[in-house]
Amino acid sequence: MTAQPHLSLTALPPNGEQAPLLLDVLDRQAQAFLSAWQSGHPDVAALLRSHGLAAGSEQQVLGTASPEQARTLVAREHGFRDWDDVLENSSLRIDRCFEAAADAVVAGALDALQALLNSTPNLARHRSAYPHHSTLLHHCVANGCEHTRQWASPPNAAAISRALLSAGALPDATCNVYGGGSRTTSLCLLVSSSVPAAAGVQAPLVAELCRGGANVNGLDDDGLPLWTAITFGYTAAVDQLVASGARIDNLVFAAVAGDVERVNAYLAMTCDARAAARSSRRVGIHGPGLAPHHHLEYALIYASRHGRREVVELLLSNAPNLSVTEPVWNSNALGMARHSRESEVRDEDKQAIIALLTEAPRGAS
Numbered sequence: 385m386t387a388q389p390h391l392s393l394t395a396l397p398p399n400g401e402q403a404p405l406l407l408d409v410l411d412r413q414a415q416a417f418l419s420a421w422q423s424g425h426p427d428v429a430a431l432l433r434s435h436g437l438a439a440g441s442e443q444q445v446l447g448t449a450s451p452e453q454a455r456t457l458v459a460r461e462h463g464f465r466d467w468d469d470v471l472e473n474s475s476l477r478i479d480r481c482f483e484a485a486a487d488a489v490v491a492g493a494l495d496a497l498q499a500l501l502n503s504t505p506n507l508a509r510h511r512s513a514y515p516h517h518s519t520l521l522h523h524c525v526a527n528g529c530e531h532t533r534q535w536a537s538p539p540n541a542a543a544i545s546r547a548l549l550s551a552g553a554l555p556d557a558t559c560n561v562y563g564g565g566s567r568t569t570s571l572c573l574l575v576s577s578s579v580p581a582a583a584g585v586q587a588p589l590v591a592e593l594c595r596g597g598a599n600v601n602g603l604d605d606d607g608l609p610l611w612t613a614i615t616f617g618y619t620a621a622v623d624q625l626v627a628s629g630a631r632i633d634n635l636v637f638a639a640v641a642g643d644v645e646r647v648n649a650y651l652a653m654t655c656d657a658r659a660a661a662r663s664s665r666r667v668g669i670h671g672p673g674l675a676p677h678h679h680l681e682y683a684l685i686y687a688s689r690h691g692r693r694e695v696v697e698l699l700l701s702n703a704p705n706l707s708v709t710e711p712v713w714n715s716n717a718l719g720m721a722r723h724s725r726e727s728e729v730r731d732e733d734k735q736a737i738i739a740l741l742t743e744a745p746r747g748a749s
Contacts, residue, residue, distance in 0.1 A: 640692065
């Protein structure tokens with residue numbers, strides 16, 4: 385049996401108008417979503433849940449098709465608060481060329497994308513008309529745009545990003561998702577995204593973005609890309625960031641990079657010296673703070689998640705307090721080890737680290 389294709393809500397009205405009205409586009413998409421809902425499309429429940437519009441089993445979610453919920457879903461899918469917000473912006477016009485390029489990006493249609501880039505000046509720097517204002521590069525990393533454009537990353541995602549960067553895409557452009565700011569560069573969004581990781585293209589995309597000018601240490605020079613990859617558990621992305629020149633200027637970074645020599649050097653420092661680097665004080669300058677006297681524990685926690693067995697053994701020999709938790713997920717070392725990503729950490733390393741942490745003394749409080 386052929387698998388049902390993923391639900392798409394991006395089609396524009398089929399007429400000759402170059403810039404259709406936003407209201408016409410989203411009303412058409414709401415009707416398409418309602419039709420998919422009524423026919424029991426498997427992606428409907430996932431979309432409703434992702435926007436906080438439903439809970440419960442798939443059968444319960446798909447039980448009653450509501451036109452109002454369909455409109456609300458489509459509004460939120462594009463970054464609006466609700467349908468009233470859409471109506472307030474109904475006179476905005478949608479750029480057909482940008483939308484076609486975005487579709488080509490997520491489909492991996494390199495030839496179609498290149499033709500659009502060649503025919504439209506500065507298209508690589510254009511932004512979506514929707515409230516997230518994402519660029520084509522954000523669409524390429526499958527984060528910071530519509531959920532229906534984040535189902536999967538194409539195998540040639542790195543080549544797509546290369547084409548965009550060669551055409552003038554701004555590697556460190558931000559967008560209006562997750563509160564905006566420096567955390568919304570394509571690089572930071574990439575290393576927190578499960579979609580390119582699952583497709584095996586996350587690390588190659590990291591390499592292309594950094595080669596194309598993305599700031600490997602973050603817009604605020606605070607190590608945010610590396611912190612993001614570390615806290616979200618993407619070990620291959622961590623390795624590629626380090627290979628692309630990310631600074632390893634604190635104990636946690638050295639531990640997660642598996643750099644035993646640097647870990648030893650940091651362990652020989654005083655607590656104050658370990659906390660000297662900007663990246664060692666917070667998880668990014670806008671993120672949660674890091675207690676200087678618990679850097680040993682933070683290093684152990686994140687090294688455990690990333691399967692750095694040799695580093696874990698070394699850190700355990702320094703009598704860490706195993707009850708300490710890190711500030712992002714409030715997890716201790718054993719919890720992180722148990723929840724390491726199967727695609728990122730070898731099972732033998734995971735099980736060995738769990739055994740080490742289970743058998744180790746709890747440490748001083």
